[in-house]
Amino acid sequence: MANLIEYERVRKIYNSGNDEVIALEEVSFGVAPGEFVTVVGRSGCGKSTLLKITAGLLPVTGGAVRVAGVPVQAPLTNIGMVFQSPVLLAWRKALDNVLLQIEARGLNVGAYRKRALELLELSGLRGFENKYPNELSGGMQQRVSISRALIHDPSLLLMDEPFGALDAITRDEMNLELLKIWSESKNTVMFITHSIPEAVFLGDRVVVMTPRPGKVAEIMTIDLPRPRTTALRDDPKFIGYMRKIRESLGVQ
Ligand SMILES: Nc1ncnc2c1ncn2[C@@H]1O[C@H](COP(=O)(O)OP(=O)(O)OP(=O)(O)O)[C@@H](O)[C@H]1O
Ligand SMILES: [Mg+2]
Incomplete structure (x- = not known):
C-alpha cells in the first residue's frame, strides 16, 4: 500500500538576520497507513521542525512532504496534533x-x-x-x-513530546493508554520523543536522527509483539533495541 506520509529529501534552513541554521538536511522516509512511527534525537536536531513541516505549519526549504499523495503546502486541517504542553x-x-x-x-x-x-x-x-x-x-x-x-x-496524529513533562511512572502509564486508544482507532501516528525507551515501547519503527543538521541516522523496525506490555521492557530484545539506538545516537 502507498505510504500516507512521504518525506523526500526534506531540507529546512532557518534565516534569522545574517544567521542561517540548517535544521534538516536530506530527510527521506515514508510512513505507512496505520503505522506508529517514533522519532528520537537530541535536543535541537530538528524533530519539532519536521513535525511542523508535516502539519503544513512551516514551509520546506527544499524537497517535499506529501500526505496521502498530496504535497503539503498549507496547514492540514484533517489531522490531530498534540504538543508538549496540553494548551x-x-x-x-x-x-x-x-x-x-x-x-x-x-x-x-x-x-x-x-x-x-x-x-x-x-x-x-x-x-x-x-x-x-x-x-x-x-x-x-x-x-x-x-x-x-x-x-x-483524524487519520493522522502528530505528537510532539506529549509526555515530556511527566514523571517516569505516569509516562509509562500514558504510553499504555495511548497504545490502547491507538489500537482502537488504527490511525497513523508520528510521535516525537527524547526518550529511547519510549520510542522503542511505542513504535513499529523508530527513526533515529543525527544532531543538527538533522538527518536520518537509522530507521529501526521494532519487532516486538502487540499489545505491548510493561513486561516487554525487561525483554532482552527491548534492551537490545535501546542499546542499538544509543549507539546510533552516539550516547556514551
Ligand atoms: N523559528 C526558528 N527560527 C530560527 N531557528 C529555529 C527556529 N525554530 C527552530 N530553530 C532552530 O532549528 C533547530 C531545530 O529546532 P527544533 O525545534 O526542530 O529541534 P528539536 O529537535 O525539536 O529540539 P527539542 O528536542 O529541544 O525540542 C535548532 O537549532 C533551533 O535553534
Ligand atoms: Mg522540539
Whole structure:
C-alpha cells in the first residue's frame, strides 16, 4: 500500500538576520497507513521542525512532504496534533475542552458528546469530565488534550513530546493508554520523543536522527509483539533495541 506520509529529501534552513541554521538536511522516509512511527534525537536536531513541516505549519526549504499523495503546502486541517504542553482553556471543563475541536470545526457538538465521553473514559478520566484544568494533574491535562486531538477521528496524529513533562511512572502509564486508544482507532501516528525507551515501547519503527543538521541516522523496525506490555521492557530484545539506538545516537 502507498505510504500516507512521504518525506523526500526534506531540507529546512532557518534565516534569522545574517544567521542561517540548517535544521534538516536530506530527510527521506515514508510512513505507512496505520503505522506508529517514533522519532528520537537530541535536543535541537530538528524533530519539532519536521513535525511542523508535516502539519503544513512551516514551509520546506527544499524537497517535499506529501500526505496521502498530496504535497503539503498549507496547514492540514484533517489531522490531530498534540504538543508538549496540553494548551487547555482554563475556563472550560475537561469535556468542553475536548469538544472545542468540534466547535472550531463548525460541527454539531451534541453529536460528538458521547464520543468525547468515551475518549475521556478510555484515557482513564471517567468522573473528571466536569473538572476544570486547574483541578487536574499535568498527566490528566495531557490526556484531555489527546482526547481533543482524537475526537474528530483524524487519520493522522502528530505528537510532539506529549509526555515530556511527566514523571517516569505516569509516562509509562500514558504510553499504555495511548497504545490502547491507538489500537482502537488504527490511525497513523508520528510521535516525537527524547526518550529511547519510549520510542522503542511505542513504535513499529523508530527513526533515529543525527544532531543538527538533522538527518536520518537509522530507521529501526521494532519487532516486538502487540499489545505491548510493561513486561516487554525487561525483554532482552527491548534492551537490545535501546542499546542499538544509543549507539546510533552516539550516547556514551
Ligand atoms: N523559528 C526558528 N527560527 C530560527 N531557528 C529555529 C527556529 N525554530 C527552530 N530553530 C532552530 O532549528 C533547530 C531545530 O529546532 P527544533 O525545534 O526542530 O529541534 P528539536 O529537535 O525539536 O529540539 P527539542 O528536542 O529541544 O525540542 C535548532 O537549532 C533551533 O535553534
Ligand atoms: Mg522540539
